[in-house]
Amino acid sequence: MNNQIEFTNEDFEEDRYSRLRLIPWWDQEKLSNAVIMVVGAGAIGNELIKNLTLLGIGKILIYDMDLIENTNLTRSVLYRAKDVGRYKAEVAAERAREINPDVHAKAFAQNIIDDVGLGVFRRMDVVLGGLDNREARLAINQSCYKVNRPWIDGAIEALNGFARVFVPKQGACYECTMTETDWMLVNKRKSCALLTHEQMNEGKIPTTPTSSSVIAGIQVQEMLKLLHADRGLPTLAGKGYVFNGLTHDSYVVEYQKKPDCMSHDIYEEIIEKQWAAKTTSIKTALEEIKRELGQRAVIDLDRDIAIKAACPCGAEKELFTPVHRLKGDMLICPACGRQMTFESTHTFHGSEPYIDKTFDEIGVPLLHIISGRAGMNIRHYEFTADADAVFQGI
Template sequence: MPNWDQNKISNATIFLAGVGALGCVVAEILTMMGVGKLVIVDFDTVELSNLNRQWLFRDEDIGKSKALVAKEHLKILNPSVDVIAFNQKIEDIPDRIYAMCDLIVSSLDTFEARRWLNSMCVSVGKPLIDAGLYEFFGHVQVIIPGSDAACLECQPLIPETRLQQVCTLPGEPRKKERDEPKEVFPSVGTISAVIGGIMSQEIVKLLLGLGNPIGYLFYDGLSEEFTKLDLSRRLDCFVCGEKWKLDELRYFAEGDEKIGELRKRIALIYGLADPTMIVGTKIVDDEMSITEAEISEHALIFVIDATVAKPIRIRVVLTHNSV
């Protein structure tokens, strides 16, 4: 193989978020290829319905931790690969584990978790290979922090209906997204093999420094057509944009506006499920007005939500002081 440098592969540490249909394909390819270290994070257990496409698992694994079972099987495939398994949620893994990896692979089954991981990757400056499957379709997106390419939030390809569905606004009962029955994304092994293969190829290209990352690629398994898009980064993106890094996301409000209203507007703009507003070190209540919450002109407020790994910083610009 011209330009192949096995040392670059053998010295690489790859973070695998989720070991479902795509995670199994990528983990197996990387293990056979002799990647140095594989960090596998998944808090799910193996279910009977997984066995048609998640080929690291067998009947006797049903009910066991996916991460731990995957580790056992991968060690058989290639004992020289250092596999570290965490039977945990990605949100519970410390930043330093993400920071020590060369790149991060997302094989997650909820939009919320994918958005959270995107935010984490931008924060630690590590490339993210994100992908998804639906019936006979799949997609791959390569996000390289600091490049001109879009992150997951720059060009939201998450369906608007889905955002509205998760958006809990003031006055509506709050709900816990993760406690609800999981949305089912029907998928088959043929599509996960194609998409997982492309993800692995993008990983190899990044490790060896060959070719160009694909940006966004959509695969239609019925027409056998690939569609490639170059999505550009947005300067005002609240996750990766320069403006947000410089604390320049500005928010116009009136002094007598209720925090609940401000929260609602912010939730809709950023597609957040249930944002919490923090001023100084205190959570501010929906019923308070901006004046009562002691938010002064150009004050910096922090917004936290299950879809972001780091708080969003917003400057409030008071357009009219009612006091």
């Protein structure tokens, strides 16, 4: 303790990361320049964010649309009793900044399936998942592959858990690992559009702060190796670390890449456009794309947009929302109360009556990437003007 007297305050400030730097391959600058997305700020997410913050990760984007409940307090080091009722993402970001002021953390109370543009994923060094459902994992996997970014999934149940690393072009992706049961559960969830968010959260999984810290620790260690890719360290790309908390046995499984997997499509070339989802209309974007690809060009979205609902009684209703976001009550006929059917599309030709709508008005998120297609010629266009809004404040 006595030797502390020799340090000045400045020495202590310089010292913050010095024990980390003792690791021969460590480059703290890679960490301070890193941009990491954490999806889910529950049991695993708390441990992920805690680790990222201690390590001095430069920018952390935290996605979670849930509010803190009393029951979260047993597994969430970042939350206090007084935080109950606040957004998990907001409190987690606040605490991250408090633990380490070098860290720029931003909260997004958004749904990862619909609300996050591909250009956001494209700007991440690594995406970390602390999720409790397959549908969100599937969405992250598809987004990460399109823009060629790695992601690391974590899952826990009671004392057990696993961590899996998915890197495009390096072995299996998340979808390759999905079994028939997984698909059945995803489809069941998709068909549950009538259920409320709370009801969908039923069938809760028992989790502990101990298993979440083990698994999140492995995830962040894998992230560190991915950030130091030039050091040639072994990673778990295409593999999973399986942890049995009853025996404390652990092992690594290698997943088989499925040749017919639908998720391996990578957007090779992405053209940055000064378009913004809230101000650029379908018409404006399509005109520009036609100038580049020819008059036959169309716009393709990576999601289906419900355009309008119709009832046998003749009543019609505009929807303009991603099909995934449709809720049962949106399809009840306002005139007669019967169930309406809806029309949806993901392709825009230019003759649509709603062509003057902005992309935001049809449910396309900020900083998204759309595709222009003329025959076999496909180009991908990013709404780059949205980047400032997404990254504002960090």
